[in-house]
Amino acid sequence: MRRWLLALLLTIPAAASAGPPKRDELPPALRDWTEWVLHGEKEAGCPFLQSQSIKVCAWPGRLSLSLDSKGGRFTQSFRVYRESWLELPGDAKHWPQNVQADGRPAVVVPGQSGAAGKPVVKLSPGEHTISGEYAWDALPEALVIPEGTGLLSLAVKGAAIPLPNRDAEGRVYLQKERAEQEAERVEITAHRLVTDEIPLTLSTRLTLNVSGASRELLLGRALPDGFVPMSLESRLPVRIEPDGRLRLQVRPGNWSLELVARSEGPVQKLARPKADGPWAEQDEIWVFDARPSLRQVLVEGVTAVDPQQTTLPSKWKRFPAYDMGPSDTMVLSERRRGDSDPAPDVLHLTRTLWLDFDGRGYTVSDRITGQLHRSWRMDMQPGTDLGRVVAAGADQSITRLGPDGQAGVELRQGGLALEADSRIAGDVGTVSAVSWNADFSSVRSTLQIPPGWTLLHASGADSVPDTWVQRWSLLDIFLVLIIGLAFGRLFGAPWGALALVTLALTWQEGDLVPQYAWLAVLAGEALLRVLPESRFRGVVKVYRLGACLALITFSLTFMVQHIREGMYPALAQQRSLGGVESWSEYSNENAVQYQRSNNVTDSLSSYTSSNEPAKPMPKGGADQDLDGKEEAADVAQAQMIPPPPPPPGTVDASRIPAQGFKKQRSFNVRDYDKNAMVQTGPGLPRWQWQTLAINYSGPVDRGQQLRLWLMGPAANLVLSVVRVL
Numbered sequence: 001m002r003r004w005l006l007a008l009l010l011t012i013p014a015a016a017s018a019g020p021p022k023r024d025e026l027p028p029a030l031r032d033w034t035e036w037v038l039h040g041e042k043e044a045g046c047p048f049l050q051s052q053s054i055k056v057c058a059w060p061g062r063l064s065l066s067l068d069s070k071g072g073r074f075t076q077s078f079r080v081y082r083e084s085w086l087e088l089p090g091d092a093k094h095w096p097q098n099v100q101a102d103g104r105p106a107v108v109v110p111g112q113s114g115a116a117g118k119p120v121v122k123l124s125p126g127e128h129t130i131s132g133e134y135a136w137d138a139l140p141e142a143l144v145i146p147e148g149t150g151l152l153s154l155a156v157k158g159a160a161i162p163l164p165n166r167d168a169e170g171r172v173y174l175q176k177e178r179a180e181q182e183a184e185r186v187e188i189t190a191h192r193l194v195t196d197e198i199p200l201t202l203s204t205r206l207t208l209n210v211s212g213a214s215r216e217l218l219l220g221r222a223l224p225d226g227f228v229p230m231s232l233e234s235r236l237p238v239r240i241e242p243d244g245r246l247r248l249q250v251r252p253g254n255w256s257l258e259l260v261a262r263s264e265g266p267v268q269k270l271a272r273p274k275a276d277g278p279w280a281e282q283d284e285i286w287v288f289d290a291r292p293s294l295r296q297v298l299v300e301g302v303t304a305v306d307p308q309q310t311t312l313p314s315k316w317k318r319f320p321a322y323d324m325g326p327s328d329t330m331v332l333s334e335r336r337r338g339d340s341d342p343a344p345d346v347l348h349l350t351r352t353l354w355l356d357f358d359g360r361g362y363t364v365s366d367r368i369t370g371q372l373h374r375s376w377r378m379d380m381q382p383g384t385d386l387g388r389v390v391a392a393g394a395d396q397s398i399t400r401l402g403p404d405g406q407a408g409v410e411l412r413q414g415g416l417a418l419e420a421d422s423r424i425a426g427d428v429g430t431v432s433a434v435s436w437n438a439d440f441s442s443v444r445s446t447l448q449i450p451p452g453w454t455l456l457h458a459s460g461a462d463s464v465p466d467t468w469v470q471r472w473s474l475l476d477i478f479l480v481l482i483i484g485l486a487f488g489r490l491f492g493a494p495w496g497a498l499a500l501v502t503l504a505l506t507w508q509e510g511d512l513v514p515q516y517a518w519l520a521v522l523a524g525e526a527l528l529r530v531l532p533e534s535r536f537r538g539v540v541k542v543y544r545l546g547a548c549l550a551l552i553t554f555s556l557t558f559m560v561q562h563i564r565e566g567m568y569p570a571l572a573q574q575r576s577l578g579g580v581e582s583w584s585e586y587s588n589e590n591a592v593q594y595q596r597s598n599n600v601t602d603s604l605s606s607y608t609s610s611n612e613p614a615k616p617m618p619k620g621g622a623d624q625d626l627d628g629k630e631e632a633a634d635v636a637q638a639q640m641i642p643p644p645p646p647p648p649g650t651v652d653a654s655r656i657p658a659q660g661f662k663k664q665r666s667f668n669v670r671d672y673d674k675n676a677m678v679q680t681g682p683g684l685p686r687w688q689w690q691t692l693a694i695n696y697s698g699p700v701d702r703g704q705q706l707r708l709w710l711m712g713p714a715a716n717l718v719l720s721v722v723r724v725l
Helices: 002-011 034-038 474-491 493-506 515-530 535-567 583-609 622-638 661-665 713-724
Strands: 058-067 071-080 084-087 097-101 108-110 119-123 126-135 142-144 152-156 159-161 171-173 185-195 201-211 215-221 227-234 238-240 245-250 253-263 269-271 284-289 295-300 303-305 321-324 329-337 346-355 361-371 377-379 384-391 394-396 407-410 415-425 430-432 442-449 454-459 690-695 705-711
Touching: 058 084, 071 084, 097 119, 119 126, 201 245, 227 238, 245 253, 384 407, 442 454, 442 705, 454 690, 474 493, 474 515, 493 713, 515 535, 535 713, 705 713
Parallel strands: 058 152, 185 284, 346 442
Antiparallel strands: 058 071, 071 126, 084 119, 097 126, 108 119, 142 171, 152 159, 185 201, 201 253, 215 245, 227 253, 238 245, 269 329, 284 321, 295 329, 303 321, 346 361, 361 415, 377 407, 384 394, 384 415, 430 705, 442 690, 454 705
């Protein structure tokens, strides 16, 4: 609130004023707030146009030095806007003596920071005159004066020095004059940069070539009508007068200053300020920095010039340049609002699809990141029901553009961080690769398949590594064909065909499949048929018998396990179910957490009942009371209130590692804001069974389809029986 009041206090007077308003200029309702608003704002009363980053709260006047071989005297005036430490001429070797401020003795101390070791004096706001003396045995070669001092009058041994010899570090040489007297001359070159922002900004850069004595110059009006100054940067003391003219304290050398201003309203025409000042008759070079994303404009009424042939700053030469005479007018003819050809959207999608246990649809979780340049709305394609959307951490309302429009959300930020939950119902064999009505630069998808389901093959993606077809390698195909051909040669073509079918159906069905045992049996059978009666043939008989026993053992184990998994697919393998390892552990954990919840709640009830009077049930009824108990249980656990001993036959919750009751209580529940008036969408599954990565190596457009050949539990059961037979 204080910043708003400060801004209001500083902007109520005329915009052309260089300082803040006086107390009596404020409306009566704001005068009593002045001290409160300005508390701690030490630089609030200083002119803000002196630099882009800092405020200068003291304006130095002319410095007069009268020196001789035994000492000297100085006098300088200051205009101070707030209590400040001001630097005096001199240094540690030539320290000013008998310093007075407005005729009263002043304390001079060594300065800190930028004026380290130099003499400084503290002055209060107002107009002041500082005077002091020097004493030395011989006239020094040079004397250091403050760098911010622009006007200097120097007299050495009674003789006035019209052109003091002064260097860039602020030293004035007392025993060495300039070789020649230069005439007082100033050359000004003006360049301006028009930036088509909102609001339009005008940067004015003046380059001054000054010769002659140090003096004060009053230049003409710096800005056209309708512009308000924002910043002024210069190495010379400079300020803007109330009438808009620039006042500078110049000294010989090359100097530059830059003034940045903004327009007070829409701009269709630009003209130079009214002719006034040393550069009134000279032409100026203006450059135009267009903003096509805001509007398309055509610059008319002025003559274009080659920026490379001008004295423009190097960073301005990349813009189109125009010659602006004193009477020229730059017309900005607007052709179109907004960007007609913005950069394309850059979106990245990470999605997870959970196949329903009954195979009737998918639950989808999408994460979209990137940058929006053209689109300000994300719509879902037909066939996918959008349920919940979170953008930048906030839930969004899902809307439709018309009765038959697509569901989507409005987005007003270029940077996108979006999460969405949705449902795909119907044909699970063909789904959209992205589901959104947008093209994506990259897509990473994960398919979660429940127990009993098998993905035979997938198309529409660059690769899906773990499908039944993709698991076949050249070695697997070679071995199946070799074993089938061996059966055909040893037992006949019908047995070879049956073996080929059997091996094709069972080869990829897990670690219990007797793959290489077939090779051992066939090798023994083939050897027995060609070996004559001998001791080695007896050894081969024993080998063949052992191979057959091993094959039978592996086959029986495989048949039992395979029939069991076909009838009860959930027994096929252990998989994570949101923090637990099996269905039984899931049930046990829920029971334990429920008992723990009751124990903690009961202990809190007994604790509060012995310390506080009973309270009536809240108006919300049982549900609200239950929420209150759950919150109280969280507080009880946080305060480590010990629960009472559990009754016989129940689980002791105190023996369970403390992992946070609230986290366990919301085991399979997604947190939602109860007061948010938005769609909550479907609940996301937490289980992970068979996880398949769907890979895309490049961009994916909105029309790309993913084709999945899935086999359900019933077909898997039939195939399990066929494999065993």
